[in-house]
Amino acid sequence: MNEKPDFSKNANLASTAPAFLSVWDMHSYYGESYIVQGVSFNVHEGEILALLGRNGAGKTSTLRSIARVGEPEVRHGEIWLDHQPLHKMTSYEAAAAGLGLVPEDRRIIPGLTVEENLQLAQIAPPIGWSLDRLYELFPRLGERRKQEGITLSGGEQQMLSIARALARDIKVLLLDEPYEGLAPVIVDEIEKTLIHVKQQGMTTIIVEQNAVRALELADRAIILDTGTIVFDGAAKEVLEDTKLREEYLAI
Numbered sequence: 001m002n003e004k005p006d007f008s009k010n011a012n013l014a015s016t017a018p019a020f021l022s023v024w025d026m027h028s029y030y031g032e033s034y035i036v037q038g039v040s041f042n043v044h045e046g047e048i049l050a051l052l053g054r055n056g057a058g059k060t061s062t063l064r065s066i067a068r069v070g071e072p073e074v075r076h077g078e079i080w081l082d083h084q085p086l087h088k089m090t091s092y093e094a095a096a097a098g099l100g101l102v103p104e105d106r107r108i109i110p111g112l113t114v115e116e117n118l119q120l121a122q123i124a125p126p127i128g129w130s131l132d133r134l135y136e137l138f139p140r141l142g143e144r145r146k147q148e149g150i151t152l153s154g155g156e157q158q159m160l161s162i163a164r165a166l167a168r169d170i171k172v173l174l175l176d177e178p179y180e181g182l183a184p185v186i187v188d189e190i191e192k193t194l195i196h197v198k199q200q201g202m203t204t205i206i207v208e209q210n211a212v213r214a215l216e217l218a219d220r221a222i223i224l225d226t227g228t229i230v231f232d233g234a235a236k237e238v239l240e241d242t243k244l245r246e247e248y249l250a251i
């Protein structure tokens with residue numbers, strides 16, 4: 001039976017209400033390196049959660065652990081998405097269960113056009129947004145649909161990578177450093193699309209070095225420090241707390 005465990009005794013959790021995505025006491029390793037050291041948090045449906053922290057704090061490792069990508073290896077803990085036990089799944093199964101990981105390197109497939117990259121994501125059901133709907137969200141991709149994906153600008157590649165996740169029927173969008181290396185005007189454009197996607201009911205976790213931009217977008221924030229959670233609360237609270245920002249985010 002895929003029932004949710006009772007997480008209510010765990011002090012780290014922000015809420016004891018049943019969550020859409022629950023991570024409970026997750027510990028992950030790269031070989032002998034112990035990186036994610038007992039992380040627990042909830043994400044509610046339709047919310048944008050920013051996962052923040054200094055370089056090496058364990059943000060990407062936490063995101064990859066949730067996506068079940070193999071490295072790092074989750075050796076302890078549970079991850080539940082809408083009553084499904086992700087911790088028992090492979091990355092392929094977790095993707096089929098509704099996780100859409102947009103990795104930092106974007107993984108555009110060489111030799112394929114923009115449209116072929118999107119079509120490839122829809123090769124098997126469950127299919128998400130239609131191509132027309134994706135081109136409406138990202139007009140630049142529509143204009144460049146016949147262009148080879150890897151020849152796009154950095155910002156356009158990021159849009160394609162997000163569009164490819166949405167092309168599948170996902171429940172949670174996992175974004176790893178989506179703003180990295182992009183000009184502020186492109187960040188504005190991507191931010192607008194993420195707000196639109198949220199308005200359609202999507203749940204999102206964003207890992208981002210650009211903490212201020214991520215906090216402006218997010219409802220909630222979690223701050224990691226050496227693989228443990230040091231803050232879990234409203235994004236606005238972090239923006240307003242100079243001490244917290246200086247101590248853990250250096251901003």
Ligand SMILES: Nc1ncnc2c1ncn2[C@@H]1O[C@H](COP(=O)(O)OP(=O)(O)OP(=O)(O)O)[C@@H](O)[C@H]1O
Pocket residue numbers: 030033035053054055056057058059060061062071209
């Ligand atoms: N493949 C790996 N093998 C061994 N250690 C790794 C590996 N990938 C990351 N680490 C280590 O895990 C720790 C956390 O890295 P992670 O990438 O999760 O941090 P981060 O908070 O996302 O940092 P950044 O913002 O710099 O990307 C770091 O000490 C890093 O050196």
